Amino acid sequence: MESKYALTKPPSKLCGSYNSNGMFPVKRKLQNPGNTGIEENGGAKVTKWEWISKNNRLDSSTVTEDNETQNHLQNMQNRSPVKLSPKSQIEEQRQALPVTRVRKNLMQEVYRSDTLLIMGETGSGKTTQIPQFLLASGYGNKGVIAVTQPRRVAAITVARRVSQEQHCQLGDVVGYTVRFEDCTSPKTRIRFMTDGFLLREALADRMLRNYSVIMLDEAHERTISTDVLFGVVKEAQQERRLRSLTPLKVIITSATMDIDHFGEYFGVRGMYLEGRTHPVRVMHTVTTQPDYLHAALVTLFDIHRNTPVNYDVLIFLTGQEEIEAMAHQIRQIAKSNLDTLFGVRVFPLYAQLPQNKQLECFLPAPANARKIVLATNIAETSVTMPGIRCVIDAGYVKRRIYTPSTGLDVLRAVRISQAQAWQRCGRAGRDAPGVCYRTYTQQEMNAFEKMPKPEILRSNICSTVLQLLALGVNCRSFDFLDRPSPEAIEVAYRKLESLGAIQNTSNTPELTPLGRQMAQFPLDPQYSKLLLAAPQFGCMEEMLHLVAVLSGENVFVTSNERREQAALAHAKFQSKHGDHLTLLNVFSAFQKIDKVKLWCHDNFLNTRNLLYAREVRKQLLEIIERLQLQVNSCGENHDQVRKCLLMGLFDNIAELQRDHFYLTITGRQRAKIHPSSVFHGKYRPEYIIYTEILLTERNFLRQVTEISPEWVVEVVPNFVHLSRIKNK
Numbered sequence: 001m002e003s004k005y006a007l008t009k010p011p012s013k014l015c016g017s018y019n020s021n022g023m024f025p026v027k028r029k030l031q032n033p034g035n036t037g038i039e040e041n042g043g044a045k046v047t048k049w050e051w052i053s054k055n056n057r058l059d060s061s062t063v064t065e066d067n068e069t070q071n072h073l074q075n076m077q078n079r080s081p082v083k084l085s086p087k088s089q090i091e092e093q094r095q096a097l098p099v100t101r102v103r104k105n106l107m108q109e110v111y112r113s114d115t116l117l118i119m120g121e122t123g124s125g126k127t128t129q130i131p132q133f134l135l136a137s138g139y140g141n142k143g144v145i146a147v148t149q150p151r152r153v154a155a156i157t158v159a160r161r162v163s164q165e166q167h168c169q170l171g172d173v174v175g176y177t178v179r180f181e182d183c184t185s186p187k188t189r190i191r192f193m194t195d196g197f198l199l200r201e202a203l204a205d206r207m208l209r210n211y212s213v214i215m216l217d218e219a220h221e222r223t224i225s226t227d228v229l230f231g232v233v234k235e236a237q238q239e240r241r242l243r244s245l246t247p248l249k250v251i252i253t254s255a256t257m258d259i260d261h262f263g264e265y266f267g268v269r270g271m272y273l274e275g276r277t278h279p280v281r282v283m284h285t286v287t288t289q290p291d292y293l294h295a296a297l298v299t300l301f302d303i304h305r306n307t308p309v310n311y312d313v314l315i316f317l318t319g320q321e322e323i324e325a326m327a328h329q330i331r332q333i334a335k336s337n338l339d340t341l342f343g344v345r346v347f348p349l350y351a352q353l354p355q356n357k358q359l360e361c362f363l364p365a366p367a368n369a370r371k372i373v374l375a376t377n378i379a380e381t382s383v384t385m386p387g388i389r390c391v392i393d394a395g396y397v398k399r400r401i402y403t404p405s406t407g408l409d410v411l412r413a414v415r416i417s418q419a420q421a422w423q424r425c426g427r428a429g430r431d432a433p434g435v436c437y438r439t440y441t442q443q444e445m446n447a448f449e450k451m452p453k454p455e456i457l458r459s460n461i462c463s464t465v466l467q468l469l470a471l472g473v474n475c476r477s478f479d480f481l482d483r484p485s486p487e488a489i490e491v492a493y494r495k496l497e498s499l500g501a502i503q504n505t506s507n508t509p510e511l512t513p514l515g516r517q518m519a520q521f522p523l524d525p526q527y528s529k530l531l532l533a534a535p536q537f538g539c540m541e542e543m544l545h546l547v548a549v550l551s552g553e554n555v556f557v558t559s560n561e562r563r564e565q566a567a568l569a570h571a572k573f574q575s576k577h578g579d580h581l582t583l584l585n586v587f588s589a590f591q592k593i594d595k596v597k598l599w600c601h602d603n604f605l606n607t608r609n610l611l612y613a614r615e616v617r618k619q620l621l622e623i624i625e626r627l628q629l630q631v632n633s634c635g636e637n638h639d640q641v642r643k644c645l646l647m648g649l650f651d652n653i654a655e656l657q658r659d660h661f662y663l664t665i666t667g668r669q670r671a672k673i674h675p676s677s678v679f680h681g682k683y684r685p686e687y688i689i690y691t692e693i694l695l696t697e698r699n700f701l702r703q704v705t706e707i708s709p710e711w712v713v714e715v716v717p718n719f720v721h722l723s724r725i726k727n728k
């Protein structure tokens with residue numbers, strides 16, 4: 001495949017050259033239009049489909065008669081199965097990447113300009129190759145080459161791949177750093193990291209002198225951290241120029257960014273890199289699917305029956321519940337569906353999953369089973385999962401949307417953007433030709449928004465405002481690519497003021513000494529406040545334990561088969577005052593154990609997540625010692641811990657109503673206690689404090705603790721909604 005290098009405007013379409021040439025084969029049920037697709041009795045059956053052409057003509061052609069699709073599938077079958085890469089094979093793959101063919105021109109451009117915007121198709125080699133070109137051209141001698149990713153999984157897996165390509169140990173020349181995990185050494189020259197980590201680095205050094213090049217990858221994702229980094233690196237470049245320091249090269253990359261918008265902001269032209277490694281055929285349904293989960297499932301089993309075992313499948317869904325339910329369904333159907341020659345291995349992939357579990361789907365599947373990955377949008381950008389040839393895109397994503405007027409984050413399943421649809425499609429065709437099945441029509445896709453709305457315009461920006469203030473930047477005047485609304489900025493300032501982090505909000509907001517300390521922690525300001533308040537309640541040891549556990553994933557293991565044993569094991573740790581003290585009991589016990597694996601197994605606890613919490617605790621303790629805070633303990637007097645919780649989470653108080661619902665004091669939301677709570681189905685305290693409110697179809701308060709209303713008066717007398725509690 002030819003690739004060309006050109007300074008050009010972006011293509012009018014978001015992404016161009018997929019091999020679809022106007023024919024969009026679509027799937028229709030072949031028989032029994034009333035069939036639900038899967039029959040449960042007597043072994044599950046999967047409905048057959050026929051291919052029909054774009055004009056929605058219902059002809060009688062079946063899969064075998066659609067020549068184009070058949071040829072494509074034939075080509076796919078003719079390719080040898082994907083193998084693990086030995087040295088020479090990796091080298092061959094690298095040479096074949098579109099970006100490698102324009103290496104010389106690209107490096108000339110890097111040499112000539114301080115800022116580059118590069119748009120290249122998914123899988124063209126931007127993330128893995130450009131950092132290595134920079135290294136080979138000597139940029140690693142003047143500082144470290146930083147590459148940011150919006151997500152941990154991407155940072156870790158890409159670093160692994162690049163270290164393999166460099167034939168070095170991970171953490172040697174190539175390493176990664178994500179929150180609470182650093183796999184680098186003094187030898188590291190290419191450092192993959194989350195955007196959040198680089199932003200924290202800027203707190204220590206606004207000019208980012210440690211780095212010679214900063215590549216902000218997946219710019220189209222527009223996470224808050226990447227958005228703030230755009231302004232931070234721009235300023236660092238100017239400062240370094242003014243002081244005649246080593247220039248900072250900035251490279252912004254994506255397959256689907258709005259290059260005009262970025263070009264205007266950075267004052268440079270964009271570069272479009274054409275060509276992709278393998279073709280991906282794109283298919284839409286002809287008609288709107290009333291149930292995207294059902295459509296995805298039927299498509300999956302159609303693939304399972306009609307393609308060889310090494311065609312692994314990646315399905316994009318919205319969240320943990322949906323993924324776990326579908327994983328269960330797939331396993332059940334596969335078990336009873338014995339007419340296929342091979343089995344399935346299902347791998348869930350979502351943010352709340354422990355990291356080792358997340359990484360399992362990156363391993364090749366066993367020879368006699370098809371790998372099926374069920375993922376949220378965390379697999380949408382940057383990642384390459386070996387073996388994935390088919391992508392099924394259900395077209396939805398769960399998005400956190402913040403309403404400044406209520407101060408609440410709402411998690412909602414919404415349609416993806418067109419850019420996301422193309423990114424999802426790009427997860428196929430990475431090591432062989434692929435197919436992307438979209439369970440929505442072309443017309444539906446045309447109505448999707450082009451780009452996702454930047455996170456900074458739809459999220460709580462409290463943490464960001466604090467970090468910017470710590471950088472000496474007033475949000476009201478910061479050079480944002482897209483400026484958050486004045487209302488959102490004011491809400492964040494007010495919240496920080498109520499936490500005691502800033503003063504003088506109406507004129508020029510200033511960080512208080514407490515706020516300066518809060519900004520040192522890689523935590524939400526509410527949690528930093530808990531740690532900073534702990535010495536006055538004599539409970540720093542306990543709060544450190546608790547914040548460490550709250551920073552990680554769920555530590556409890558539930559078991560469908562051994563539900564009662566698990567509940568019995570967990571009961572040992574239960575506190576009658578609620579979930580926070582229960583978590584504290586678990587972690588305190590864990591800290592005293594040597595043989596952690598066995599102990600966790602016996603107690604139905606997640607070893608990995610507890611070890612992670614231990615690591616987090618260690619790092620938080622380092623910051624606490626640096627700040628010279630007193631590390632005291634309240635022993636068994638856990639009321640002190642509960643009181644201290646109010647110092648950071650005072651906006652998360654809820655009051656029991658007559659109908660057994662709770663009403664949140666600040667946001668006036670009705671909700672129930674989450675089923676995972678120790679209070680669920682038992683005692684209902686009159687007042688509680690919660691970690692999080694989940695606003696979905698049914699509202700839930702997660703991790704709750706009983707509090708006394710008098711404590712609120714005592715601990716946070718300035719709480720603006722105090723009257724709602726006092727008047728009771």
Ligand SMILES: Nc1ncnc2c1ncn2[C@@H]1O[C@H](COP(=O)(O)OP(=O)(O)OP(=O)(O)O)[C@@H](O)[C@H]1O
Pocket residue numbers: 093097120121122123124125126127128129157161254255277381382383384385386426429430431
């Ligand atoms: N972990 C991996 N295992 C096998 N091959 C890989 C791996 N990572 C990358 N590759 C190969 O390198 C190619 C380029 O990947 P890279 O991530 O650099 O592309 P990209 O242009 O950054 O894509 P995207 O825009 O999707 O992030 C892939 O298409 C794949 O062939």
